[in-house]
Amino acid sequence: MSKLFGYILSPVFYIFFGLILCIFHPIQWLCFKLFGYKAHKVSVDILNFFLTYCQILLFNSISFKNEYDLPTDRPIIFAANHQSMYDIPSLIWFLRKHSAKFISKIELTKGIPSISINLRLGGGANINRKDNKQAISEIIKLGRRMKENNWSTVIFPEGTRAKDGQLKTFQYGGIATILKVVPNALIVPVAIENSWKIVRFGKFPLSTGNALKWTVLKPIEPGVKPPNDITLEVENEIRKVLGQPMAQPASQSV
Template identity: 70%
Template sequence: MSKFLGYILTPVFYFFFTLSLLIFHPLQWISFRLFGYRAHKVVVDYLNFCLTYCQIFLGSSTTFINKQKLPQGRPVIFIANHQSMYDIPALIWFLRQYHVKFISKIELTKGIPSISYNLKHGGGANINRKDSKQAVSEIIKLGRRMKSNNWSTMIFAEGTRAKDGQMKPFQVGGIATLLKAVPDALIVPVAIENSWKIVQYGPFPLCAGLKLRWTVLSPIITEGLNPEEIALQAEKSIRISLNQMKN
């Protein structure tokens, strides 16, 4: 039934999703050029509000659970599993008070309305995966911006999307590099559920009638832990939340 409904509802979803990108692109340009980072961030936040709730056109629900009392005056490294591109708008919108930045492929900085502009000017790290020196340099620069501005970063530690929803082992590289620049950052895992199902049949039809969920988990006590151990702790917390613990 969800696939059948997808044939009907996917064009409606894509219409409003694309319309949001097109409307907010010039708004981003105006806000950034005339008023700077803070105005631009407000526009980006509301863009992602619209992108998040475009899911209603697929008949899907969005639930974001954050029972953690996280400090706003301290950099945070959020570590999440990754299931689809639809993971991202909700993370930006619901965690907007933490100024969450992303590590993105440099190829995404061109050709996508709104998204490419934000990647260029929003303060994240745009890396060339074929150039390890450039990638490390950009992540370190991001860490410095986190430290000086009390920003946060979201890392999808699997390194790629889990297209079937089953988590892959977490990689430590990005976490370790950021911690060199921001050693006192708070480490907070985030569990993402069911967004892989949106695209389980590909870009058309999208799956309808899903219960999408994002859950912010308890911060990791990092005292005495090296980056590898921190990554394992984050992975374990998310696996427990998703009932994907390995035997």
């Protein structure tokens, strides 16, 4: 039934999603050119509100849960699992007061209405995955901007999307690199549920009637913990929410 409704509703969803991207592209440019970064950020926040709640056109529900009073005067590294591209607009919207930035593929900085201009102007890190030196340099620059502006960033330690919802092993490189520049950054796990189901049939039809959930988990003080231990802790906290088997330290892996 979800697939049947998907054939009917997916064109409507894509039309509205595309229109929103096209409408906000010039709005972002004007906000940035005329009023600067803060106005541009407001336009991006509003853009991602509409992109997030476009999901109601597919009868998908949206739930964001945060029981913690997270600081706004301190950089935060939000570490989340990654299930689909639809994870991102909701993270931008729900974490907007923390000025969350992303590490993105440099290829995305061209050719996509609204998204490409935001990646170029928004202050995140746009990396070339084929150039490790460039990638590390861009992440370090992002860390410096976090430190200077009390910005936050969202890391997907899996490195790619888990298209079936099953977590992949978290890699600690991104967290480690940022912590070298911003050692006082708070680590906050975020568990994402069911967004993989939107695209379980592929790009068309999209799946309908899914309960999409974003849950902020207990913050982790980095202290003197090594990045690999922090990353393992983040991964296992997310696994608990998703009901998946716990990961073991590399030395204990079978």
